[in-house]
Amino acid sequence: MSNETVQAVRGMNDILPDEARLWLWFEEVVRDWLAGYGYRNIRMPLVEPTALFKRAIGEVTDIVEKEMYSFEDALNGDHLTLRPEGTASCVRAVLQHNLLYNAPQRLYYSGPMFRHERPQKGRYRQFHQVGVEALGFAGPDMDAEQILMCARLWQKLGLSDVTLQLNTLGDLDARHRHRSKLIAHFEQNLDLLDEDAKRRLHSNPLRILDSKNPAMQELIDAAPKLMDELDEDALLHFAALQEILKRHGVSYEINPRLVRGLDYYNRTVFEWVTTRLGAQGTVCAGGRYDGLVSQIGGKPAPAMGFAMGVERLLVLLTEGGMKLSEPDVDVYVVHQGEMAGILASRVAEQLRDADLRVILHCGGGSFKSQMKKADASGARFSVVIGDDEALSNEVSIKPMKGGDQVKVGVQDMLAAINTFIKQE
Numbered sequence: 001m002s003n004e005t006v007q008a009v010r011g012m013n014d015i016l017p018d019e020a021r022l023w024l025w026f027e028e029v030v031r032d033w034l035a036g037y038g039y040r041n042i043r044m045p046l047v048e049p050t051a052l053f054k055r056a057i058g059e060v061t062d063i064v065e066k067e068m069y070s071f072e073d074a075l076n077g078d079h080l081t082l083r084p085e086g087t088a089s090c091v092r093a094v095l096q097h098n099l100l101y102n103a104p105q106r107l108y109y110s111g112p113m114f115r116h117e118r119p120q121k122g123r124y125r126q127f128h129q130v131g132v133e134a135l136g137f138a139g140p141d142m143d144a145e146q147i148l149m150c151a152r153l154w155q156k157l158g159l160s161d162v163t164l165q166l167n168t169l170g171d172l173d174a175r176h177r178h179r180s181k182l183i184a185h186f187e188q189n190l191d192l193l194d195e196d197a198k199r200r201l202h203s204n205p206l207r208i209l210d211s212k213n214p215a216m217q218e219l220i221d222a223a224p225k226l227m228d229e230l231d232e233d234a235l236l237h238f239a240a241l242q243e244i245l246k247r248h249g250v251s252y253e254i255n256p257r258l259v260r261g262l263d264y265y266n267r268t269v270f271e272w273v274t275t276r277l278g279a280q281g282t283v284c285a286g287g288r289y290d291g292l293v294s295q296i297g298g299k300p301a302p303a304m305g306f307a308m309g310v311e312r313l314l315v316l317l318t319e320g321g322m323k324l325s326e327p328d329v330d331v332y333v334v335h336q337g338e339m340a341g342i343l344a345s346r347v348a349e350q351l352r353d354a355d356l357r358v359i360l361h362c363g364g365g366s367f368k369s370q371m372k373k374a375d376a377s378g379a380r381f382s383v384v385i386g387d388d389e390a391l392s393n394e395v396s397i398k399p400m401k402g403g404d405q406v407k408v409g410v411q412d413m414l415a416a417i418n419t420f421i422k423q424e
């Protein structure tokens with residue numbers, strides 16, 4: 001490599017400290033919110049056997065066909081993939097450790113996911129999700145729980161313009177019947193299909209319905225509807241969910257075209273969408289996946305989950321004008337001279353004992369240049385110690401946003417700071 005600086009991989013972002021503050025805040029809100037519903041944290045590896053995703057997500061999906069970072073481990077020949085989503089890993093972990101043996105599970109995870117997509121606003125190659133999964137729950141009460149959870153989070157975050165789209169995909173038999181009718185419908189109109197659609201005709205015809213190609217919209221609109229094939233159980237399940245949502249005043253739109261890009265979904269699927277992010281308008285998506293546990297080799301167990309795109313939610317928040325006003329630092333300790341330095345580090349520790357966030361100036365320099373750094377740190381107060389103060393075991397406290405400096409004995413320092421804080 002020459003003198004050129006090394007750049008991050010395209011589509012994989014650094015999150016710098018000013019922005020990371022917002023992430024920390026968001027993660028805290030999310031943790032509290034999930035705790036409020038009894039969901040427990042689970043942490044899986046970022047890398048899994050490639051076969052897991054092929055089996056769970058489906059061979060003929062965008063993710064598996066063209067978005068996965070898969071590689072062969074040069075040291076032992078294993079076929080591995082950077083996780084493109086969390087559900088498959090989560091279910092694998094639950095089965096591997098037999099977590100469903102005693103009780104159903106409410107779980108969540110968060111962290112980076114990897115998909116080789118064309119980077120653009122709201123679409124990255126490393127992005128972050130918060131994923132929520134409930135395993136061992138069959139009824140529509142769980143579908144409702146998860147949707148109500150989301151509604152509460154939007155409220156907590158102050159997001160008023162995300163709307164709920166809902167659909168049901170029914171169960172396996174209905175989907176098979178619908179699939180055959182779909183294939184027949186598209187086969188009768190082969191000349192109207194684009195390349196993508198032709199390729200998917202026999203492998204994943206449902207995905208054709210998801211096509212954005214305007215030339216095919218009429219054909220898609222005229223396609224046989226899954227709704228007409230649904231079994232009574234699935235219809236009752238869907239009706240019961242809607243009943244609960246109505247009771248809680250959650251509005252939604254039924255979107256029969258909502259099919260989701262992963263094969264494992266059945267019955268309820270949903271997306272929370274905003275118009276503020278252009279084509280990347282889905283901030284949260286999920287649904288029921290009653291077949292996945294057995295598909296990955298477990299004893300059959302119904303399940304339901306969703307994932308939120310953290311980057312998209314944070315863009316909504318910042319573009320909505322959200323700012324964190326809390327400073328990162330409470331006190332900046334300025335000092336000059338050898339004795340002052342000794343007192344300064346003792347004072348800094350005392351302040352931290354009282355749970356204040358303290359930067360002890362490092363690297364010397366004039367009082368003036370140190371005060372500039374104190375200012376730039378955003379600290380609320382500076383504590384100034386020169387040799388005079390050190391001799392008399394005193395400190396000067398200066399509120400950074402204006403106000404008179406006071407000189408107090410070290411033993412009175414905390415009380416003086418607390419008085420200032422009360423006046424803020």
Ligand code: ATP
Nearest residue numbers: 117122123124127261282283284285307308309312
């Ligand atoms: P899209 O239709 O936007 O490609 P998707 O259906 O592929 O989304 P899911 O697999 O359902 O997305 O993932 C859940 C959420 O994760 C999405 O709703 C979105 O908010 C976010 N997400 C998915 N892919 C990306 C990406 N490449 N960059 C940023 N966020 C993403």
Ligand code: MG
Nearest residue numbers: 062063117261
């Ligand atoms: Mg996608």
